[in-house]
Amino acid sequence: MVAFECVICLSIINQFFKMPELPEVETIASNLAPLIKTKIITNVWTSDLKMRSQLSEIDKQFLAGKRVHNVTRVGKYLVIELLEKYLLIHFGMSGRLIVSQNVLEMKKSIRSLRHIHLCLGFGDFLILYQDPRRFGSVRIVSKAGPKTTGQLSKFLGLGFEPLSEKFGAKELFYMTRGISRHIKIFLMDGKKIAGVGNIYAAEALFRAGIRPTLPCFKLSIAKCSQLVACLKAVLLKAISKGGSSLRDFSGLSGERGSFVDEHLVYGKRENCVICKADLRRMNIGQRTTTFCPRCQR
The missing domain is CATH 1.10.8.50 (Helicase, Ruva Protein; domain 3)
Known part of the structure; x- marks a missing residue:
C-alpha cells in the first residue's frame, strides 16, 4: 500500500465507532474545507455495491470538472457546495473519508483499501469514501430548489439546527x-x-x-x-x-x-x-x- 504509508500521505478525516453526529460532521467539514475549497473535481469513481443512495452515471459526469465553492454541514450531512448543485454525504453507521495526498492513478489507490464506494479526484490528491456497512448515502441535490443551506435543511425534511439562534x-x-x-x-x-x-x-x-x-x-x-x-x-x-x-x-x-x-x-x-x-x-x-x-x- 505505497499510497498510504504515512500520515502525511494518508489522513483519516473521521473514524467513529458509532454514527457521526453534529460535532463529528462539523469537524469533518472544517477539516475538509481548506483542502478542497476552490479546487476542481477532476475524476469521479463509484463502486457497484448498493448503499442507501449512490451517484448515477449522469451525476458522475456532472461532477467531473466542477469547482468546489464551499464545504459545510446540515444536520448529519456533509455538504460539498458546487455552483449549481450540492453533493451530500451521510456517513450512516460506519462511513468515513480518507484523503490520499499521493499522486497515483485513482484505480490503483482504490484497490489498496476495502469498502471504498466513492472516489473524488482533485488532480494531486484523492478523497475516498469508505463505508463497510453501507448505511451511508451519497447524493446530489440541485440548487434550483434549495438555494441556501438553510433551504437545503428544509428540503431534506430536517428540523431545527440546535445551534441556531432560531432554536430556543x-x-x-x-x-x-x-x-x-x-x-x-x-x-x-x-x-x-x-x-x-x-x-x-x-x-x-x-x-x-x-x-x-x-x-x-x-x-x-x-x-x-x-x-x-x-x-x-x-x-x-x-x-x-x-x-x-x-x-x-x-x-x-x-x-x-x-x-x-x-x-x-x-x-x-x-x-x-x-x-x-x-x-x-x-x-x-x-x-x-x-x-x-x-x-x-
Whole structure:
C-alpha cells in the first residue's frame, strides 16, 4: 500500500465507532474545507455495491470538472457546495473519508483499501469514501430548489439546527406540547432537531437533570430552557474538542476528537460523577441509554 504509508500521505478525516453526529460532521467539514475549497473535481469513481443512495452515471459526469465553492454541514450531512448543485454525504453507521495526498492513478489507490464506494479526484490528491456497512448515502441535490443551506435543511425534511439562534426554549416547549414519547427519542428525531444522536442527547439530558424517559409534554418552560442551554453547550464543547472519537481518530493534522474524555454518562459504567449513585442502563428507542436515577428526574 505505497499510497498510504504515512500520515502525511494518508489522513483519516473521521473514524467513529458509532454514527457521526453534529460535532463529528462539523469537524469533518472544517477539516475538509481548506483542502478542497476552490479546487476542481477532476475524476469521479463509484463502486457497484448498493448503499442507501449512490451517484448515477449522469451525476458522475456532472461532477467531473466542477469547482468546489464551499464545504459545510446540515444536520448529519456533509455538504460539498458546487455552483449549481450540492453533493451530500451521510456517513450512516460506519462511513468515513480518507484523503490520499499521493499522486497515483485513482484505480490503483482504490484497490489498496476495502469498502471504498466513492472516489473524488482533485488532480494531486484523492478523497475516498469508505463505508463497510453501507448505511451511508451519497447524493446530489440541485440548487434550483434549495438555494441556501438553510433551504437545503428544509428540503431534506430536517428540523431545527440546535445551534441556531432560531432554536430556543420557547421553540422546544411548543414542539413538545401533546407529545407523550420519551424526551430522549424526541431529541434524536432529525425531523424535530437536526444532528443530535445518542451521545449528545444522553450528555445534554444528564447535564440538564432530566430523565431520558420523561414524556415530552411534562417539560416545563424552565426545563426546556435548561435543556436547550445544556444541549447547545455540549455540542459547542464537542466541536471545540473535535467530536467524540470512540476508536482511533486522526484529523488532517493528526489530532483525535477528545470530547469522549468528557462524557459523563454515555458509555459509562462507573458511579455518577455528581451524587456517586449507580448509573442505570436501559434501551430507549433501540439505543442503550445510561443515566443517573437520582440526578435526573
